[in-house]
Amino acid sequence: MRKTKFTKKMILNKxxxxxxxxxxxELTTRNLADYMKMSTQPIYKQFDSMADLKHELVANYFKKLHYDFQKDFPNSHGLADFAQHFVLYNQKCYDLFLHIFFYPKKKRSTCQAIHDVSHQFFYELIQADPQWCHFDSKARRQLEDKYFLLLIGSVMTHRRFMEMKQESSLLLHLTSLVENLNQVKAA
Known part of the structure; x- marks a missing residue:
């Protein structure tokens, strides 16, 4: 009988x-190994530590998010398009979104990994947008913080708008809110 080889990608997906x-x-090496019905050895072989696995998990979330964004919006118009994509994408994986961004019960190292990866991701996103890339580092940081809060709040609100069947109304307001973020420049 052939043994299954657990790749990094397989472990991250699980x-x-x-x-x-x-x-x-609850994400520990033992719990994940039990969940995957395997020993802990493949996890230790692919990742240096649980902190490494959690960091990779968050980075993988952003990679998938970015890949889907490029696929769905090949002629992107920047942050407004990404905001809509972020809201719609996270409805498909709402529970993961909640555990990454919303539920407060996480270890400090996990929170730091989420902060570092999301900061880098949004920095690159803003740098690629001609409307925002010329901001100095302080203004860019303020924009990142406001944009990030807007995205998180929009995902949570979108759920409610879907229940009320007013999804398109929210997405129009979201575009308007993102466009108004340029008031950061004036502040």
């Missing part, structure tokens, strides 16, 4: 499903 179901606090 870890994402595990986090969606049980949350970050």
């Amino acid at each position: 870890a994402a499903k595990f986090v969606q179901t049980y949350g970050f606090d």
